[in-house]
Amino acid sequence: xxxxxxxxxxxxxxxxxxxxxxxxxxxxxxxxxxxxxxxxxxxxxxxxxxxxxxxxxxxxxxxxxxxxxxxxxxxxxxxxxxxxxxxxxxxxxxxxxxxxxxxxxxxxxxxxxxxxxxxxxxxxxxxxxxxxxxxxxxxxxxxxxxxxxxxxxxxxxxxxxxxxxxxxxxxxxxxxxxxxxxxxxxxxxx
Amino acid sequence: xxxxxxxxxxxxxxxxxxxxxxxxxxxxxxxxxxxxxxxxxxxxxxxxxxxxxxxxxxxxxxxxxxxxxxxxxxxxxxxxxxxxxxxxxxxxxxxxxxxxxxxxxxxxxxxxxxxxxxxxxxxxxxxxxxxxxxxxxxxxxxxxxxxxxxxxxxxxxxxxxxxxxxxxxxxxxxxxxxxxxxxxxxxxxxxxxxxxxxxxxxxxxxxxxx
Numbered sequence: 050x051x052x053x054x055x056x057x058x059x060x061x062x063x064x065x066x067x068x069x070x071x072x073x074x075x076x077x078x079x080x081x082x083x084x085x086x087x088x089x090x091x092x093x094x095x096x097x098x099x100x101x102x103x104x105x106x107x108x109x110x111x112x113x114x115x116x117x118x119x120x121x122x123x124x125x126x127x128x129x130x131x132x133x134x135x136x137x138x139x140x141x142x143x144x145x146x147x148x149x150x151x152x153x154x155x156x157x158x159x160x161x162x163x164x165x166x167x168x169x170x171x172x173x174x175x176x177x178x179x180x181x182x183x184x185x186x187x188x189x190x191x192x193x194x195x196x197x198x199x200x201x202x203x204x205x206x207x208x209x210x211x212x213x214x215x216x217x218x219x220x221x222x223x224x225x226x227x228x229x230x231x232x233x234x235x236x237x238x239x
Numbered sequence: 240x241x242x243x244x245x246x247x248x249x250x251x252x253x254x255x256x257x258x259x260x261x262x263x264x265x266x267x268x269x270x271x272x273x274x275x276x277x278x279x280x281x282x283x284x285x286x287x288x289x290x291x292x293x294x295x296x297x298x299x300x301x302x303x304x305x306x307x308x309x310x311x312x313x314x315x316x317x318x319x320x321x322x323x324x325x326x327x328x329x330x331x332x333x334x335x336x337x338x339x340x341x342x343x344x345x346x347x348x349x350x351x352x353x354x355x356x357x358x359x360x361x362x363x364x365x366x367x368x369x370x371x372x373x374x375x376x377x378x379x380x381x382x383x384x385x386x387x388x389x390x391x392x393x394x395x396x397x398x399x400x401x402x403x404x405x406x407x408x409x410x411x412x413x414x415x416x417x418x419x420x421x422x423x424x425x426x427x428x429x430x431x432x433x434x435x436x437x438x439x440x441x442x443x444x445x446x447x448x449x
Binding site: 112115126133155156157158 | 288289291292293294295360386390391392393395396
Protein backbone atom coordinates (compact mmCIF):
# COMPACT_ATOMS: atom_id res chain seq x y z
CA UNK A 50 0.00 0.00 0.00
CA UNK A 51 2.78 2.37 0.90
CA UNK A 52 4.49 1.63 -2.42
CA UNK A 53 1.29 2.38 -4.29
CA UNK A 54 0.96 5.68 -2.47
CA UNK A 55 4.52 6.50 -3.35
CA UNK A 56 3.93 5.75 -7.04
CA UNK A 57 0.77 7.81 -7.00
CA UNK A 58 2.59 10.69 -5.33
CA UNK A 59 5.37 10.44 -7.89
CA UNK A 60 2.99 10.41 -10.83
CA UNK A 61 1.14 13.46 -9.58
CA UNK A 62 4.41 15.28 -9.02
CA UNK A 63 5.49 14.38 -12.56
CA UNK A 64 2.18 15.66 -13.92
CA UNK A 65 2.61 18.84 -11.90
CA UNK A 66 6.09 19.21 -13.28
CA UNK A 67 4.89 18.83 -16.87
CA UNK A 68 2.10 21.34 -16.32
CA UNK A 69 4.57 23.69 -14.70
CA UNK A 70 7.08 23.42 -17.51
CA UNK A 71 4.40 23.96 -20.14
CA UNK A 72 3.08 26.95 -18.22
CA UNK A 73 6.51 28.54 -17.87
CA UNK A 74 7.22 27.79 -21.52
CA UNK A 75 4.04 29.60 -22.54
CA UNK A 76 4.95 32.55 -20.35
CA UNK A 77 8.42 32.79 -21.89
CA UNK A 78 6.96 32.49 -25.39
CA UNK A 79 4.39 35.15 -24.69
CA UNK A 80 6.91 37.62 -23.37
CA UNK A 81 9.42 36.88 -26.09
CA UNK A 82 7.24 37.26 -29.18
CA UNK A 83 7.65 41.04 -29.27
CA UNK A 84 11.42 40.64 -29.08
CA UNK A 85 11.38 38.11 -31.92
CA UNK A 86 9.15 40.39 -33.98
CA UNK A 87 11.64 43.22 -33.71
CA UNK A 88 14.68 41.17 -34.62
CA UNK A 89 13.57 40.45 -38.23
CA UNK A 90 16.37 37.90 -38.42
CA UNK A 91 18.97 40.66 -38.62
CA UNK A 92 22.68 40.06 -38.39
CA UNK A 93 24.83 42.26 -36.19
CA UNK A 94 28.58 42.66 -36.19
CA UNK A 95 28.60 43.04 -32.41
CA UNK A 96 26.42 42.51 -29.38
CA UNK A 97 26.57 46.27 -28.59
CA UNK A 98 25.08 47.07 -31.98
CA UNK A 99 22.26 44.63 -31.36
CA UNK A 100 21.48 46.32 -28.05
CA UNK A 101 21.57 49.80 -29.59
CA UNK A 102 19.30 48.56 -32.38
CA UNK A 103 16.78 47.02 -29.96
CA UNK A 104 16.75 50.17 -27.81
CA UNK A 105 16.17 52.35 -30.88
CA UNK A 106 13.34 50.24 -32.25
CA UNK A 107 11.55 50.60 -28.91
CA UNK A 108 12.18 54.33 -28.68
CA UNK A 109 11.20 55.25 -32.23
CA UNK A 110 7.54 55.66 -32.96
CA UNK A 111 5.78 54.45 -36.08
CA UNK A 112 4.44 57.54 -37.95
CA UNK A 113 1.67 55.54 -39.60
CA UNK A 114 0.26 53.69 -36.60
CA UNK A 115 0.91 56.40 -34.01
CA UNK A 116 0.70 54.39 -30.82
CA UNK A 117 3.25 51.70 -31.53
CA UNK A 118 7.00 51.70 -31.52
CA UNK A 119 8.63 50.48 -34.72
CA UNK A 120 9.63 47.20 -33.05
CA UNK A 121 5.98 46.43 -32.43
CA UNK A 122 4.47 47.56 -35.72
CA UNK A 123 3.86 45.66 -38.92
CA UNK A 124 3.31 48.80 -41.01
CA UNK A 125 5.55 48.95 -44.11
CA UNK A 126 7.04 52.26 -42.94
CA UNK A 127 7.96 50.69 -39.59
CA UNK A 128 9.77 47.89 -41.41
CA UNK A 129 11.61 50.45 -43.57
CA UNK A 130 12.58 52.32 -40.43
CA UNK A 131 13.85 49.15 -38.73
CA UNK A 132 15.92 48.33 -41.82
CA UNK A 133 17.32 51.85 -41.86
CA UNK A 134 18.11 51.77 -38.13
CA UNK A 135 19.92 48.49 -38.66
CA UNK A 136 21.90 49.96 -41.55
CA UNK A 137 22.83 53.10 -39.64
CA UNK A 138 23.81 51.25 -36.46
CA UNK A 139 25.98 48.82 -38.43
CA UNK A 140 27.44 51.88 -40.15
CA UNK A 141 28.70 53.03 -36.74
CA UNK A 142 26.16 55.75 -35.98
CA UNK A 143 25.38 56.37 -32.31
CA UNK A 144 21.96 56.17 -30.70
CA UNK A 145 21.62 59.99 -30.75
CA UNK A 146 22.68 60.24 -34.37
CA UNK A 147 20.08 57.70 -35.48
CA UNK A 148 17.33 59.49 -33.53
CA UNK A 149 18.40 62.82 -35.10
CA UNK A 150 18.37 61.18 -38.54
CA UNK A 151 14.78 59.99 -38.05
CA UNK A 152 13.61 63.33 -36.62
CA UNK A 153 15.09 65.10 -39.64
CA UNK A 154 12.78 63.05 -41.86
CA UNK A 155 9.67 62.38 -39.78
CA UNK A 156 9.68 65.17 -37.20
CA UNK A 157 9.83 65.28 -33.41
CA UNK A 158 6.78 63.02 -33.35
CA UNK A 159 8.92 60.04 -34.23
CA UNK A 160 10.59 59.65 -30.84
CA UNK A 161 8.90 58.58 -27.64
CA UNK A 162 11.65 60.39 -25.75
CA UNK A 163 11.40 64.01 -26.94
CA UNK A 164 14.60 66.03 -27.02
CA UNK A 165 14.99 68.80 -24.45
CA UNK A 166 14.25 71.99 -26.41
CA UNK A 167 12.46 75.23 -25.55
CA UNK A 168 9.29 73.59 -26.90
CA UNK A 169 9.58 70.61 -24.56
CA UNK A 170 10.75 72.38 -21.39
CA UNK A 171 7.20 72.25 -20.04
CA UNK A 172 6.98 68.54 -20.79
CA UNK A 173 10.29 67.71 -19.10
CA UNK A 174 10.26 70.13 -16.17
CA UNK A 175 6.52 70.85 -15.70
CA UNK A 176 5.90 67.84 -13.42
CA UNK A 177 8.90 68.76 -11.23
CA UNK A 178 7.64 72.34 -10.94
CA UNK A 179 4.20 71.03 -9.90
CA UNK A 180 5.76 68.71 -7.33
CA UNK A 181 7.80 71.67 -6.04
CA UNK A 182 4.67 73.79 -5.69
CA UNK A 183 2.92 70.94 -3.88
CA UNK A 184 5.81 70.50 -1.42
CA UNK A 185 5.95 74.26 -0.85
CA UNK A 186 2.22 74.48 -0.14
CA UNK A 187 2.36 71.49 2.21
CA UNK A 188 5.32 73.07 3.98
CA UNK A 189 3.62 76.47 4.35
CA UNK A 190 0.42 74.86 5.66
CA UNK A 191 2.31 72.85 8.26
CA UNK A 192 4.22 76.00 9.26
CA UNK A 193 0.99 77.90 9.75
CA UNK A 194 -0.46 75.08 11.82
CA UNK A 195 2.65 75.00 13.99
CA UNK A 196 2.56 78.76 14.44
CA UNK A 197 -1.08 78.66 15.48
CA UNK A 198 -0.43 75.87 17.98
CA UNK A 199 2.50 77.86 19.35
CA UNK A 200 0.42 81.02 19.67
CA UNK A 201 -2.32 79.18 21.53
CA UNK A 202 0.29 77.70 23.82
CA UNK A 203 1.82 81.10 24.59
CA UNK A 204 -1.48 82.83 25.16
CA UNK A 205 -2.67 80.12 27.54
CA UNK A 206 0.51 80.47 29.62
CA UNK A 207 1.28 84.18 29.54
CA UNK A 208 -2.13 85.79 29.22
CA UNK A 209 -4.26 83.66 31.42
CA UNK A 210 -6.60 86.45 32.36
CA UNK A 211 -6.93 87.85 28.93
CA UNK A 212 -7.62 84.40 27.65
CA UNK A 213 -10.31 83.71 30.20
CA UNK A 214 -11.93 87.00 29.20
CA UNK A 215 -11.64 86.04 25.62
CA UNK A 216 -13.18 82.66 26.19
CA UNK A 217 -15.95 84.36 28.09
CA UNK A 218 -16.56 86.54 25.08
CA UNK A 219 -16.35 83.46 22.89
CA UNK A 220 -18.78 81.52 24.98
CA UNK A 221 -21.07 84.56 24.96
CA UNK A 222 -20.78 84.66 21.24
CA UNK A 223 -21.53 80.98 21.03
CA UNK A 224 -24.53 81.44 23.28
CA UNK A 225 -26.02 84.12 21.06
CA UNK A 226 -25.37 82.00 18.01
CA UNK A 227 -27.04 79.00 19.57
CA UNK A 228 -30.06 81.00 20.56
CA UNK A 229 -30.25 82.45 17.07
CA UNK A 230 -30.20 78.98 15.58
CA UNK A 231 -32.85 77.80 18.04
CA UNK A 232 -34.94 80.81 17.06
CA UNK A 233 -34.60 80.02 13.37
CA UNK A 234 -35.43 76.36 13.93
CA UNK A 235 -38.50 77.30 15.92
CA UNK A 236 -39.54 79.78 13.29
CA UNK A 237 -39.63 77.22 10.51
CA UNK A 238 -40.39 74.10 12.47
CA UNK A 239 -44.11 74.29 12.04
CA UNK B 240 -43.15 74.14 3.89
CA UNK B 241 -41.26 74.92 0.68
CA UNK B 242 -39.01 77.16 2.79
CA UNK B 243 -37.52 74.27 4.71
CA UNK B 244 -34.46 73.69 2.57
CA UNK B 245 -33.60 77.39 2.68
CA UNK B 246 -34.05 77.42 6.40
CA UNK B 247 -31.60 74.60 6.84
CA UNK B 248 -29.15 76.42 4.60
CA UNK B 249 -29.43 79.47 6.82
CA UNK B 250 -28.79 77.39 9.91
CA UNK B 251 -25.82 75.86 8.18
CA UNK B 252 -24.30 79.21 7.26
CA UNK B 253 -24.99 80.60 10.70
CA UNK B 254 -23.27 77.59 12.18
CA UNK B 255 -20.13 77.65 10.05
CA UNK B 256 -19.86 81.43 10.38
CA UNK B 257 -16.75 82.99 8.87
CA UNK B 258 -15.61 79.71 7.37
CA UNK B 259 -18.23 80.13 4.66
CA UNK B 260 -15.81 82.01 2.38
CA UNK B 261 -13.20 79.28 2.65
CA UNK B 262 -15.80 76.59 2.07
CA UNK B 263 -17.01 78.37 -1.01
CA UNK B 264 -13.45 78.51 -2.30
CA UNK B 265 -13.11 74.81 -1.67
CA UNK B 266 -16.26 74.14 -3.68
CA UNK B 267 -15.38 76.52 -6.50
CA UNK B 268 -11.79 75.41 -7.08
CA UNK B 269 -12.68 72.02 -8.63
CA UNK B 270 -15.30 73.78 -10.75
CA UNK B 271 -12.72 76.22 -12.09
CA UNK B 272 -10.30 73.38 -12.77
CA UNK B 273 -13.00 71.35 -14.51
CA UNK B 274 -14.02 74.30 -16.69
CA UNK B 275 -10.36 74.94 -17.58
CA UNK B 276 -9.79 71.31 -18.51
CA UNK B 277 -13.05 71.29 -20.45
CA UNK B 278 -11.90 74.30 -22.45
CA UNK B 279 -8.58 72.66 -23.30
CA UNK B 280 -10.33 69.47 -24.39
CA UNK B 281 -12.94 71.44 -26.34
CA UNK B 282 -10.31 73.22 -28.43
CA UNK B 283 -8.95 69.81 -29.44
CA UNK B 284 -12.30 68.66 -30.84
CA UNK B 285 -12.23 68.30 -34.61
CA UNK B 286 -8.45 68.26 -34.78
CA UNK B 287 -7.10 65.33 -36.75
CA UNK B 288 -4.98 63.31 -34.33
CA UNK B 289 -3.22 61.58 -37.22
CA UNK B 290 -1.99 64.90 -38.61
CA UNK B 291 1.76 65.14 -38.25
CA UNK B 292 4.13 68.04 -38.64
CA UNK B 293 6.10 68.09 -41.86
CA UNK B 294 9.73 67.73 -40.88
CA UNK B 295 10.92 68.84 -44.32
CA UNK B 296 8.79 71.99 -44.38
CA UNK B 297 10.79 74.97 -45.71
CA UNK B 298 13.75 72.68 -46.36
CA UNK B 299 15.12 71.87 -49.82
CA UNK B 300 14.06 68.60 -51.39
CA UNK B 301 16.64 66.01 -50.27
CA UNK B 302 19.15 64.92 -52.89
CA UNK B 303 18.18 61.90 -54.96
CA UNK B 304 19.12 60.02 -58.08
CA UNK B 305 16.32 58.03 -59.64
CA UNK B 306 15.31 56.68 -62.98
CA UNK B 307 12.02 57.55 -64.58
CA UNK B 308 9.19 55.11 -65.11
CA UNK B 309 9.51 55.36 -68.88
CA UNK B 310 13.31 55.16 -69.04
CA UNK B 311 15.22 52.82 -66.71
CA UNK B 312 18.54 54.30 -67.89
CA UNK B 313 17.60 57.92 -67.14
CA UNK B 314 19.27 59.61 -64.18
CA UNK B 315 17.08 62.28 -62.65
CA UNK B 316 18.18 64.29 -59.59
CA UNK B 317 16.78 67.06 -57.37
CA UNK B 318 17.61 69.82 -59.84
CA UNK B 319 14.73 68.50 -61.98
CA UNK B 320 12.37 69.83 -59.28
CA UNK B 321 13.71 73.39 -59.45
CA UNK B 322 12.84 76.33 -61.66
CA UNK B 323 9.07 76.27 -61.28
CA UNK B 324 6.35 75.98 -58.65
CA UNK B 325 4.91 72.49 -58.87
CA UNK B 326 3.31 69.61 -57.00
CA UNK B 327 5.06 66.37 -56.13
CA UNK B 328 2.57 63.54 -55.84
CA UNK B 329 3.60 60.29 -54.15
CA UNK B 330 1.60 57.34 -55.43
CA UNK B 331 1.57 53.58 -55.99
CA UNK B 332 -0.66 51.04 -57.69
CA UNK B 333 -1.17 49.20 -54.37
CA UNK B 334 -2.70 52.32 -52.83
CA UNK B 335 -6.51 52.59 -53.05
CA UNK B 336 -6.65 56.32 -52.21
CA UNK B 337 -4.25 56.96 -55.11
CA UNK B 338 -6.83 55.53 -57.49
CA UNK B 339 -9.53 57.68 -55.88
CA UNK B 340 -7.54 60.88 -56.28
CA UNK B 341 -6.25 60.10 -59.78
CA UNK B 342 -9.15 61.72 -61.72
CA UNK B 343 -8.68 64.91 -59.72
CA UNK B 344 -4.96 64.96 -60.55
CA UNK B 345 -5.94 64.62 -64.24
CA UNK B 346 -8.23 67.62 -63.81
CA UNK B 347 -5.50 69.71 -62.13
CA UNK B 348 -3.02 68.78 -64.86
CA UNK B 349 -5.52 69.84 -67.53
CA UNK B 350 -5.79 73.21 -65.76
CA UNK B 351 -2.05 73.70 -66.14
CA UNK B 352 -0.80 72.66 -62.71
CA UNK B 353 2.61 71.03 -63.09
CA UNK B 354 2.66 67.73 -61.19
CA UNK B 355 5.67 65.48 -60.79
CA UNK B 356 4.78 61.88 -59.93
CA UNK B 357 6.84 59.85 -57.50
CA UNK B 358 6.00 56.21 -57.98
CA UNK B 359 6.72 54.80 -54.51
CA UNK B 360 7.65 51.18 -53.64
CA UNK B 361 5.94 49.84 -56.71
CA UNK B 362 6.66 47.82 -59.84
CA UNK B 363 7.51 49.52 -63.10
CA UNK B 364 5.20 47.38 -65.28
CA UNK B 365 2.19 47.82 -63.02
CA UNK B 366 2.79 51.57 -62.77
CA UNK B 367 3.11 51.98 -66.54
CA UNK B 368 -0.05 49.93 -67.10
CA UNK B 369 -1.90 52.16 -64.60
CA UNK B 370 -0.78 55.32 -66.39
CA UNK B 371 -1.69 54.04 -69.84
CA UNK B 372 -5.16 52.93 -68.75
CA UNK B 373 -6.11 55.82 -66.41
CA UNK B 374 -4.09 58.60 -68.06
CA UNK B 375 -0.88 60.30 -67.02
CA UNK B 376 -1.25 63.62 -65.15
CA UNK B 377 2.49 63.88 -64.46
CA UNK B 378 5.05 65.98 -66.32
CA UNK B 379 7.77 63.70 -64.96
CA UNK B 380 7.51 60.16 -63.58
CA UNK B 381 10.09 59.39 -60.90
CA UNK B 382 10.51 55.71 -60.08
CA UNK B 383 11.46 54.87 -56.48
CA UNK B 384 10.99 51.09 -56.11
CA UNK B 385 12.78 50.81 -52.73
CA UNK B 386 11.24 53.97 -51.36
CA UNK B 387 14.67 55.49 -50.65
CA UNK B 388 13.81 59.00 -51.81
CA UNK B 389 10.39 58.68 -50.17
CA UNK B 390 12.09 57.81 -46.88
CA UNK B 391 14.43 60.81 -47.09
CA UNK B 392 11.43 63.00 -47.84
CA UNK B 393 9.56 61.65 -44.81
CA UNK B 394 6.81 59.84 -46.72
CA UNK B 395 4.99 57.46 -44.39
CA UNK B 396 2.03 56.47 -46.50
CA UNK B 397 0.84 57.09 -50.04
CA UNK B 398 -0.73 59.23 -51.29
CA UNK B 399 1.09 62.36 -50.22
CA UNK B 400 1.24 65.63 -52.14
CA UNK B 401 3.95 68.25 -51.70
CA UNK B 402 4.04 71.82 -52.96
CA UNK B 403 7.57 72.59 -54.18
CA UNK B 404 8.62 76.18 -54.89
CA UNK B 405 10.82 77.35 -57.77
CA UNK B 406 13.98 76.95 -55.67
CA UNK B 407 13.11 73.34 -54.92
CA UNK B 408 11.99 73.93 -51.30
CA UNK B 409 9.12 72.04 -49.68
CA UNK B 410 6.38 74.55 -48.89
CA UNK B 411 3.45 72.32 -48.01
CA UNK B 412 2.54 68.70 -47.58
CA UNK B 413 -0.83 67.02 -47.65
CA UNK B 414 -1.07 63.43 -46.45
CA UNK B 415 -3.99 61.48 -47.89
CA UNK B 416 -6.25 61.83 -50.88
CA UNK B 417 -6.07 65.11 -52.78
CA UNK B 418 -9.56 66.14 -53.82
CA UNK B 419 -11.32 69.37 -54.69
CA UNK B 420 -12.10 70.22 -51.05
CA UNK B 421 -8.50 69.75 -49.89
CA UNK B 422 -7.13 71.56 -52.96
CA UNK B 423 -9.39 74.59 -52.52
CA UNK B 424 -9.01 74.86 -48.76
CA UNK B 425 -5.39 73.93 -48.15
CA UNK B 426 -3.15 73.37 -51.15
CA UNK B 427 -4.26 75.93 -53.71
CA UNK B 428 -3.74 78.98 -51.44
CA UNK B 429 -0.10 77.97 -50.89
CA UNK B 430 0.35 77.14 -54.56
CA UNK B 431 -1.17 80.46 -55.75
CA UNK B 432 0.85 82.49 -53.23
CA UNK B 433 4.04 80.85 -54.49
CA UNK B 434 3.11 81.48 -58.10
CA UNK B 435 2.39 85.16 -57.42
CA UNK B 436 5.43 85.67 -55.24
CA UNK B 437 7.55 84.07 -57.99
CA UNK B 438 8.57 81.31 -55.65
CA UNK B 439 8.77 83.32 -52.45
CA UNK B 440 6.25 83.43 -49.65
CA UNK B 441 6.09 86.75 -47.87
CA UNK B 442 8.16 86.69 -44.72
CA UNK B 443 9.69 83.29 -45.19
CA UNK B 444 12.92 83.25 -47.14
CA UNK B 445 14.04 79.79 -48.11
CA UNK B 446 16.33 78.66 -45.32
CA UNK B 447 19.33 77.63 -47.36
CA UNK B 448 19.45 80.74 -49.54
CA UNK B 449 20.41 83.35 -46.95
